[in-house]
Amino acid sequence: MTALLDVSELHVALGRGRKRTEILHGVDLTVAPGEIVGLIGETGSGKTTLARAVLGLVQAQSGTVAIDGREISGLRGGALRAFRRSGAVQYIFQDPLRSLDPERTVFDSLVEGLVVRGGRGRAELQDAAQGVAQLVSLPLDLLSRHPGELSGGQRQRVVIARAIAVDPRLLICDEPVSALDASTRITILELLLRLRESGDVGVLLITHDLGSLGGVADRVVVLYQGQVVETGTTDEIFLAPRHPYTRLLVMSVPSIQDEEPPDPELRRALRDELRSLTANSAQAATRH
Amino acid sequence: MSTLPDSATAVPAAANAAGEPGRETLLSVRGLRVSAADGSELVHGVDFEIPRGSAVGLVGESGSGKTLTCRSVLGLLPVGVEVTGGEISLRGTELTALPAAEWVRLRGTDLAAVFQDPASYLNPSITVGAQLAEVLRVKTGLARRAARSRAVELLHAMGLHRPEHVYTQYPFELSGGMLQRVLIAVSIAAEPELLIADEATTALDVTVQAEVLELLAELRRDRGLTLIVVSHDLAVISQVCDTVHVFREGSIVEAGTTRQVLRAPRHPYTLELIENHERFGIDRVRKQRSQR
Numbered sequence: 013m014t015a016l017l018d019v020s021e022l023h024v025a026l027g028r029g030r031k032r033t034e035i036l037h038g039v040d041l042t043v044a045p046g047e048i049v050g051l052i053g054e055t056g057s058g059k060t061t062l063a064r065a066v067l068g069l070v071q072a073q074s075g076t077v078a079i080d081g082r083e084i085s086g087l088r089g090g091a092l093r094a095f096r097r098s099g100a101v102q103y104i105f106q107d108p109l110r111s112l113d114p115e116r117t118v119f120d121s122l123v124e125g126l127v128v129r130g131g132r133g134r135a136e137l138q139d140a141a142q143g144v145a146q147l148v149s150l151p152l153d154l155l156s157r158h159p160g161e162l163s164g165g166q167r168q169r170v171v172i173a174r175a176i177a178v179d180p181r182l183l184i185c186d187e188p189v190s191a192l193d194a195s196t197r198i199t200i201l202e203l204l205l206r207l208r209e210s211g212d213v214g215v216l217l218i219t220h221d222l223g224s225l226g227g228v229a230d231r232v233v234v235l236y237q238g239q240v241v242e243t244g245t246t247d248e249i250f251l252a253p254r255h256p257y258t259r260l261l262v263m264s265v266p267s268i269q270d271e272e273p274p275d276p277e278l279r280r281a282l283r284d285e286l287r288s289l290t291a292n293s294a295q296a297a298t299r300h
Numbered sequence: 301m302s303t304l305p306d307s308a309t310a311v312p313a314a315a316n317a318a319g320e321p322g323r324e325t326l327l328s329v330r331g332l333r334v335s336a337a338d339g340s341e342l343v344h345g346v347d348f349e350i351p352r353g354s355a356v357g358l359v360g361e362s363g364s365g366k367t368l369t370c371r372s373v374l375g376l377l378p379v380g381v382e383v384t385g386g387e388i389s390l391r392g393t394e395l396t397a398l399p400a401a402e403w404v405r406l407r408g409t410d411l412a413a414v415f416q417d418p419a420s421y422l423n424p425s426i427t428v429g430a431q432l433a434e435v436l437r438v439k440t441g442l443a444r445r446a447a448r449s450r451a452v453e454l455l456h457a458m459g460l461h462r463p464e465h466v467y468t469q470y471p472f473e474l475s476g477g478m479l480q481r482v483l484i485a486v487s488i489a490a491e492p493e494l495l496i497a498d499e500a501t502t503a504l505d506v507t508v509q510a511e512v513l514e515l516l517a518e519l520r521r522d523r524g525l526t527l528i529v530v531s532h533d534l535a536v537i538s539q540v541c542d543t544v545h546v547f548r549e550g551s552i553v554e555a556g557t558t559r560q561v562l563r564a565p566r567h568p569y570t571l572e573l574i575e576n577h578e579r580f581g582i583d584r585v586r587k588q589r590s591q592r
Binding site: 048049054055106193194197198200220221222223224225226227230246250251260261262263264265266267268269270271272273278279 | 363417442475476505506507508510511512513517533534535536538539540558559562572573574575576577578579580581582583584585586592
């Protein structure tokens with residue numbers, strides 16, 4: 013199966029002049045159609061920069077990003093705009109309120125991507141909006157409402173419905189449930205599972221919370237300081253993590269079966285191991 | 301232990317939820333009602349007791365009333381929101397009718413709190429050390445130099461490396477986890493008996509969250525600090541707390557020892573919270589492993 017998203021040896025640097033810093037140091041990542049891949053890493057690990065590179069919002073220094081075999085990292089100007097307008101990659105942000113225009117009705121938001129593409133009449137747009145609303149179990153009477161009148165979970169469903177309205181190939185979800193309450197989280201995660209069943213959309217699920225990936229992601233990619241340190245099936249990562257960072261991460265995730273915080277000694281030992289690893293790789297980098 | 305008569309080990313019926321009848325009650329909340337300015341009631345009669353030295357978890361989603369309950373205990377309700385019924389008593393002192401000046405005296409020396417976003421509780425243009433030292437001078441009457449050295453000691457006790465250096469740093473120079481340690485240092489500077497940690501680890505990376513939770517457990521063990529841990533995450537509570545109170549829509553729907561509530565939940569909402577972990581959290585995988 014060819015990968016839907018294929019990121020290879022991606023290097024990205026941000027900033028100008030002397031402040032220019034490399035954020036991603038040769039990242040490899042694939043997402044197949046119908047696959048949910050969890051991208052996990054701490055604050056500053058480069059998760060968001062990677063997502064922005066996939067969207068074509070930041071330029072790669074080297075390496076490639078391909079969607080359906082078509083390289084997008086080299087696109088410029090009109091070609092890049094055409095790619096974005098195609099809606100092949102859709103982004104779902106953490107905060108559903110701020111990613112919806114408060115002055116537009118739910119209906120207008122849902123069909124915006126289709127209107128931009130053009131060529132559809134009012135009736136077709138109506139059908140499309142109702143179709144995606146049903147897909148995400150959004151009551152149809154909400155279509156005429158404004159975002160401010162909806163609950164957090166309803167808003168996040170609108171955001172997801174808007175994203176899938178344009179038949180994307182890849183959904184990038186950046187902390188989609190972090191801002192939501194327990195019961196709403198379940199409905200959103202179940203929605204992602206239903207989308208997977210349709211089989212052609214791929215999902216890149218970005219989160220700092222390993223605990224919310226367990227029942228959703230097929231594979232997990234662990235990003236640490238701009239590098240992929242480990243990739244595996246969700247069970248492999250959770251049950252047999254290899255890299256010290258992944259081990260530290262997995263043991264730090266609180267579980268309802270734990271009656272005490274993770275063993276501090278073990279955690280400190282892993283931190284030390286990580287520190288010496290990072291020091292070694294910094295040495296290796298200066299030797300280049 | 302076998303020489304003890306059975307009656308000594310039996311838990312009296314009047315024991316509190318912690319199941320530790322010997323412990324004196326530090327804080328007791330009885331029938332607490334909180335209402336907004338428009339008359340709508342937000343907290344509908346909440347009861348709980350916190351034994352000295354215990355760690356009690358309040359779990360629930362946003363709007364469930366857990367934070368309003370804590371803010372009532374701290375005397376820090378938002379403008380227009382007030383306590384309209386019930387009692388809050390700290391070591392027998394009734395707090396609901398306390399004059400503002402008394403509240404100021406109590407906060408810091410008897411009660412303290414840390415919240416989700418540590419950066420917004422610190423002045424960005426003053427070093428964190430100076431802010432900690434100020435609390436020590438005002439609340440414990442230490443002289444300038446003594447306050448400084450005590451502040452450095454406290455930063456060290458919070459697990460911060462090179463505390464003398466951290467003392468001279470501004471909030472923007474520190475990570476979220478470091479800031480939360482500074483805030484915990486500020487909150488316990490005047491040795492309060494009760495610390496309320498309201499979503500104090502929610503905004504932190506999980507690896508840092510584990511460290512801050514460990515710090516809270518340590519403070520409880522070493523200094524006898526009583527903890528109220530407020531979280532939307534049942535797993536966080538289960539790591540730190542002996543008892544848990546589940547809030548929903550302004551009421552406590554279930555309460556008991558953490559083990560009881562997690563292993564044999566009675567309320568459907570508690571079940572839903574647990575299901576959330578067992579289906580989508582790390583518990584799904586861990587459970588499979590333990591069943592193998």
